[in-house]
Amino acid sequence: MSAALFQALQQLLGANHVQDSEQASPFLTDKQGTYVGRVIAAVHPANTEEVAAVVRLCVAHGAPIVVQGGNTGLMGAATPDGSGTSVLLLLDRLNRVRAVDTDNDTLTVEAGCILQNLQDVARDAGRLFPLSLGAEGSCTIGGNLGTNAGGTAVLRYGNTRELTLGLEVVTAEGEIWDGLRGLRKDNTGYDLRDLYIGSEGTLGIITAATLKLFPLPKAQATALLAFDSLAQAVDLLSHARAGFGASLTAFELLTADCLALLREQFPDGPQPFLDAPQPWFALLELSDNHSEAHARQTFEEVLGEAFESGLLADALIAESLAQSEALWLLRENMSDAQQRAGRNMKHDISVPISRIVDFVAHTDALLQEHFPGVRNFTFGHLGDGNLHYNVAHPLDSSVEAHMQNYVALSELVHDSAHAHGGSISAEHGIGQRKLAMLPRYKSPVELDLMRRIKRALDPQNLLNPGKVFALDDDGESL
Template sequence: MTTLNDSSAPQSAATTRFLEEAAELLGPRGFTVDPDLLEPWLTDWRGRYTGKALALASPATTQEVAALVALCAQHGIAIVPQGGNSGMSGGATPDDSGEALLLSLRRMTAVRQFDVEARQITCEAGFVLQTLHETAEARGLRFPLSLGGKGSATVGGLIATNAGGTQVLRHGSMRALVLGLEAVLPDGQVFSMLTPLKKDNRGFDLKQVFIGSEGTMGIVTAATLALSPAVAERVVIWAGVPTLGMARKLLLHCEAAAGDALEGFEVLPQACLEAVLDYLPDARAPLEGKHGWHVLIEVVADRTGADTLRERCETMMADAFEAELLEDAAMSANEAQAEAMWLIRESISPAERARGPAVQHDISVPVDKMPDFVETTAPMIEAKWPGTEAIAFGHLGDGNVHYHVIAPSVTDGAAWQAGTGKEISRYVHDLVTEWGGSISAEHGIGQLKKDELARLGDPVALSVLRAVKQALDPRGLMNPGKLI
């Protein structure tokens, strides 16, 4: 038997024995060393990282995961867990040593329990987000977290990265939506706390150790998630404002007027809108004329507030006009118009890629500081690197924007990203830290930002993270080279 990273190199007897035992444990559906079957899962979604793996394991039950992890611990085999392979920071991609086992949770897709009255669902880690949406909707409920990769992102991956999305303003990130958790520890023991309790003071909330840990503390196998009433009516509003500071004032106005009905508040500059209109030939600008910034607002209601939602939105925007908080606005008249507005927002990233190379930063600063941060730092970057364009777009309501720096016309985009791009990212992260922010708001650390976290992270916080890691995984077998 040979390794996948070098088909001509003989493996050690210990490695061969591990592969034989793992294959016997999981069977042909659950274990393979076929390079063709592994190849699609060895490169991250963005195409930045490509690694090698000893084999691909696809257990179908928590018991199989536990037995496999125990076997890996016995043989000293590192494990790289993977959900939908749609992460943004290379957190689910193995290194190039070829010595780690790639562990896929994609076969674990069962719904173990669905309690409509309690608005809770217990499902396994491989359950795809879009399927979760459809399952909840079929019972008159919804899972209030969505993102662009919902067709491939899995529950386990969302938990491991503490994913956010466009509805964090109202519902929070995955950390707020996970009521219970099941995970396999690095020694093969099963941590099971799936039953949610409103009050439980038996020590630490241990499930939080695994949420956002990127598979470095254990492997999430199932979760109990909070659901919400289905949306009976929604109104999407597109507004034009002169500055990001004015967008912030409009946010405060909408929060006061709409309360919990305010589901999303996204911002994008005029340059982003123009890039999308060039990219999508059938797209149309929602407003006449140009505006410094554009705001996408979503307000929703369940059955109890559906009849009056549109009237309340009209009053909210009329009051905003009277207070001179915006220059123009358009309100969706139907679902088609609402979806067309959201399509513009969701097409910013592919439109940007079509323009050429850029370095992307997923950052957050305190919400009240975000307008000043963007308006202060963007000119600094463009002056320091002439020809670049610094743009910010995203979730102003929760202080998280995607802060991208687009390259000038270059002949070798990859070389620019590897050289100047890294210098720019380091500078952006320095600025974010100075402003009291985070270098990773919702995409995780993975391998992309590991060195930057070590450089800029609070030393005390990092020491606590390392202490927990050492306690749970003293041999460093869980997703090595990621996060910490």
Template sequence: MSNLPDPLVVELSSIVGAAYVLTDDASTARYVGDWRRNFPGAARAVVRPASTAEVSRVVATCAAQGAPVVPQGGNTGLVGGSTPDASRREVVLSLDRMTTVRRVDPLNNSMTLEAGCTVLAAQDAAAAAGRLFPLSLASEGSATIGGVVSTNAGGEQVLRYGNTRDLTLGLEVVLADGRILDSLSALRKDNTGYDLKQLFIGGEGTLGVVTAATFKLHAQPQQVVTAWVAVRDPQAAVELLAQLGAAVGERVTAFELIGREALAQVLAHGTPGMRDPLTGNPAWAVLFDVSETSPRMDPTPAVEEVLASAMEQGLVLDAVLARSGQQSHDLWALREHVPEAQRLDGPSIKHDISVAVSRIPEFIAEAGVALESLLPGVRVVCFGHVGDGNLHYNQSKPAGMPDDEFRGHEEAVHDTVHEITARMQGSISAEHGIGRLKQAAFLHYKQPVALELMARIKQAIDPANTFNPGRVLPRTMPTPKPSL
């Protein structure tokens, strides 16, 4: 075996400094495995540039030497899209040193940050200027701006503020040949041709490396009403959402459905002191926030009136309103701990689906019957952002079933859930993306003409398949027809 240094590593070291090109297993370990441990890999190198100019030179060098590049932010993705495969051919391009807040403009309600800034750092920078950056995720302390742009992340406040696509005004992107597309405009209106940034938002790093982004900011809420509500069933939750929206409009900031099994796992595996907010073990609960930006307008009476009316209608069984910021925090901690509690509970089969809000009850009922028939005793862990139709519809193993036997049913469970989702004209991936995990289902359910157009875009922007090969689209796609 040759002891000569890897010429690519030598050249990358000359660009960013030898200390920022990692090759040994110990130093690359945290970059090559995903959070769920589904896709362990090994990198040819992990390179950590400190500027857009360095990213440009790194990409151009890798492209010239035929080295595939895997862009990576906080590595909090859930579908295997930001870690290398096991070939040791792929170079991980980590943006974790690019953390500068370039500009905060409170009068324009905009902010520009580099891709390595965490979501939490973005929130803090906005708050320091008296503004709100509304993207909120359970992983916000480690998820980065580049990552949330590349995956079009959603989170808990999509209902009011939209997902990342809705919040993004402009991008800076390094293309596959190393050129820089500077589209960091903070304009709300710009009709000068195609809106190119939309190709990279949700592109999962397959078309370019996002190095900076400009976002919309909003007024900070001055009053927030947080409620945990036991509802009769999912249909009642959807009807409560409609009544709440009719009463307070866009002030409904978040509206989460939480099934009993999800809460039970949190109470079993969560932080000591966590407790059920209500008695009676209701099968379904919702957690919602209503926020108001004016200190002179208290939304509490309107919320209480809606809940009282819904209780008279039999939609609401019981409810508790947070009386302090700490109580609100404690209620949201129950929701945010669900993914970790499920991990601690044992193996699980996960889905991130969306259907029309009005069809959520139908989906839950039909999928529950189908899964019970397929796997008697299966525990459905259902929770998510009902306000935008997105459910995290997961399954934990039946009591007493061996882990290997449960995992043996995974493909059949996926097929069952995805088929019902597709029949209801829903999406098999509402916010986590495709990556490697969902590629087979994506290719099965996505319209052929849409796949062809995506392949054309990939070929046009990244003809050598330098960025994230094999993620979202397969490494090789049928050659597109010469004309539409």
């Protein structure tokens, strides 16, 4: 059956666009090297109609389908399993910008478009597409939609879901739903768009999207702030929101240990606050629609008030675009710095901002009680309550020994996030890595509703099976 499907796929797409498992090996391992799969074929369709035709062929042969964009995800959602029974559908050839509408402030693009390219297209049109994250040079908008990606500008613009007006989707039966409406108001029944966004390819295959554009800011101001405590940083965030209003674009948290790691792994990079005693830092960005002078005046007024009120220990304000870019390198290089230093346990959690101080203090103490000597590299999007609460091995132990505690240590972190009203996944999704964890934190009612949706939209369970959730509680396959 697999040979017949392989030949049928070659006839449909052409032999140059269908690869066997050995030829497709670069696409069969996830970014972190945790998951390695095998496939009947990896296919590269050229358009939505070909995607739909591939799905219909796979349905006829009973072959599961895994969709992959830039392969930058951290949860293994875009990696097939090792059975060799699935088809990997890559969207790299669906990379056209279909329309730029500056009157409606929308951009309609195919799912294989690289995020950075979309930012450039919007900028060339005199507009801003604000989704921005570390992998923007290689991740695709389809992957961003599949995981409802966040990034550094969520505080002002929201997650990918909030930036999306319409979708084009290939269903599990190989039909095409054209929902590419550039409407900000459309109350005509269930919101299918929001259902597909964040579903990690388990309900349908997103092939295109209509996205929101915004005016390009006339000026931006950036500062690296130093705090005597995390509570002080949270208080400053409230002060900044009140003072800057909608102009506050980003508030990115870093610990002193993060800055030390960056200096160690990037010795030629920026070295701010080299001897500062403060344990917490934050990158603050203001986007102003008036002028450079207005941005600077507002920045100085709000931060000056913060100093006078004891909400701020120190501040380094960028005096030029080059200085601003250097400060942002600190945040953008964090993932690479950790990778260079060796694997650690990554926890993409979210907690209400009002409970972040308690969560960090409580969880840090629990970790030292149960796993003495582990090192916390906590950073992320304080402005929306999303922390990358990453835990590295003790200096007197090995990475391998540390990673053997992954289940118990991650359970401790996730239990604490849940107890503080939070989530075990803020922007990375569930994929394979958190598959077994989800039932611990979702109610039976919630899981049952999710399963009903899955059964309704993918009754044969062919779309990315084994991701997000795989089985009923009684062990029966979906």
